[in-house]
Amino acid sequence: MSRIDDTREFISVRIAVLTVSDTRGMDEDRSGQTLVDRITGAGHLLAAREIIRDERDQIAAKLREWCADPEIDVVISTGGTGLTGRDVTVEAHRDVYEKEIDAFGTVFTIVSMKKIGTSAVQSRATGGVANGTYLFALPGSTGACKDAWDEILAYQLDYRHMPCNFVEIFPRLDEHKRRK
Template structure:
């Protein structure tokens, strides 16, 4: 049965929060603040927080900086995952993935379906790994952020969560680089 193994020590993860929006300012960014509050309440560290416009070059420039930054383990974004012309977050993220985590989007939509029904089909939530950094792109609503954090990320970003979690995989995320040097 899945759950917390109290014999394991909690390991705080360094998380950067990105809000993708043409209109939001930090003072009115409820979804980004919800992520910050939840990650801190869980014992993790806020590595950085930024807002960028719905533009692929701007999103990717910041992602590349965070991927290269050894003080960032995980990036969680909110916004820009819908189907309108300005929603480009999934395109920006997937172009940088070394490995996609398709189950994240699938599980997110399953959880979301329980609350908003078929409207969840409009979400293009996605996740992957690049440069040893986990990247998660969530919709921009506070409800979606809560669903993703409470239903998936709080568990998968906790080293104590068993039978497995993303944190225990950190040392192995770049094994392919070691193989290619041999």
């Protein structure tokens, strides 16, 4: 059973938030702000925050830039995961992934089903790893950002979470690059 082991010390993670939107500025970015509030409220560090247009190449370039930054451990994007023609965030993420975390989308769908029923099928939330950095693409609604953080990421980005978590395997994410 999942639990927090209070005998383990909390480790702060450096997280960047990327909002994908053609129409929002920082003042209107409620989903990005929801993530920022939860990230900092949990004791993690906001490493960067930006808003970028729904352009696949630009999104992928920003993800690659942040994955190359040693001061960023995790990138969470919000927006552009739906089914419309302008929704290209998932494709941009997959352009960058070295490995996809398939179960992230599945677990997100399970969480969403409890809140919005079959409307959950319209989300393409995804997660992956690139250059030793975790990447997560969340829908643009504040509810979806709350659900993803509160039900999945808050636990997986907490070193104290048992039986396992993403933080404890950070040192091994790029071990293939160190092999001789």
